[in-house]
Amino acid sequence: MYASHADSGSPGAAGVPLLVTQAIAKSFAVPVLKAIDFTLQHGEVHALMGSNGAGKSTLCNIIAGVLPASGGNLELRGQRFQPAGIRDAEAQGIRMVMQELNLFPTLSIAENLAFGEFGARAGILSHGRLHARARAALATLGLEDLDPEMPVSRLGVGQQQLVEIARVISRPLSLLILDEPTAALTDPQIERLFTSLRKLTARGVGILYISHRMDEIRRIADRVSVLRDGHLVATAPSGALDSDQIITLMAGEKAVDGSTTTQRRTPRTEPASPVLKVEQLGRRGAFSDISFTLHAGEVLGIGGLIGAGRSELLRGIFGADRVDSGGIRLAADQFARLRRMRSPQEAVRAGLGLVVEDRKSQGLLLQASIAHNLSLARLPDLHSRLGMMDTARETELAATMCRSLDINYRALDQTLWELSGGNQQKVLIGRWLLKALPILLFDEPGRGVDARAKARIQLLVRELAAAGKAVVVVSSETEELSALADRILVLSNGRVAGEFATGNFDESAFLSACFRFYSDGTQDRHPGGESSGKPARHDRKTTP
Known part of the structure; x- marks a missing residue:
């Protein structure tokens, strides 16, 4: 492991660390975290990086009191710390801004900012005090132009994210956890956030910062820790690791020679007829300019980081979400008509089926x-x-x-x-x-199932392709994609970043593609432009 480093100029860095984790472990059906030893100093921004499922969010949820640890110890300011829940952690100044928004869209900005701490006396709420408090909180992120009485539902996703962060940082705080805080933000909004974070660290607040954006890590973080498969594999000063080194650490030694232990499907070599052509498909704020051809008997994998637009792409093809540009062509009419599915019912009539990611809702x-x-x-x-x-x-x-x-x-x-x-x-x-149906779209087919059921589902996908079905599989598990797919299309920040044949799959190159459109500060940060905000999360409509 790389040597640990602390910013000696940070408040409290020469004394007791703000947070220490000792052999922290967490298991659900299988181990998720394995003996994590980790230190956060006062006034430090410590970035956590790792592939999907590496354990970053689980570790932060334990620290924030959302989940109990299965083993190990926490120390906060040198004292044993075992939060009984979120309120217990918040009482110690630990607060977390999760990737998913926790705002009430029908309430005003002021009501959201004060929710849970209205401070009413004798059951009477002072709106003047409520709005004064809201204006002070908004000012911490340069949002003075927002009307505290405005319903949150009228804000863009980026502004909602900043309101969520303002709600947290305006309260007593010693340790702040941010999980992908900039995924919904434009460049000017990111600058506002970073300015506020620097003010917090100057006061000695420690910050755990989860992000896939390497350019941001270099700008804001003092140290970086990399997790892989539940293990902490490296900690180093942020300037000591370049993008290639971080990707190698995330992928592991198995990526060095381009091999893994996964038994993969033998790629198809025989020619097959195309059944679906996707042409420059785009949905504002989610994905843009997506083109590919799907063949009968083929399994096409779609990989990328969480939030890259993978689920949104499937929903756009299927008509569960409306697209804004491009369309699809089908073999049923000899690809003569460029069409956009207006509903799942229309897609089913055209021969498409979607196995959704969230089966329960x-x-x-x-x-x-x-x-x-x-x-x-x-x-x-x-x-x-x-x-x-x-x-x-x-x-x-x-x-x-x-x-x-x-x-x-x-x-x-x-x-x-x-x-x-x-x-x-x-x-x-x-x-x-x-x-x-001739075309089947699978969104995370193995999520939330045990190993035996997952193996049966993967076998089923291969059997469907062998029977001539055309199959698209979205998965956050690289090994699952390389085992199932004939080729893999990689999305990065809503755009196609690469295509890989699985016969000579290189996981390091795959991860590089996943980060491709996150690692610079260009205006390509959000498909559809600065006002589009975060790649749209799919809504909770039930599909057939």
């Missing part, structure tokens, strides 16, 4: 039966002209699919919430298989 009816969930895509075929449901046929189809996918269940009429996550995921996939 977007894909499944948890209170409905297994049979009903499986048959949803076939409802028009199962109803008579008089609207009567052919329950015998529904049961037959559901039972056949459960056998095919090895779904573990007690009865077809039991509610879906009784099944494990892996079996729920197989039900979601089975729904589309019953529809027999």
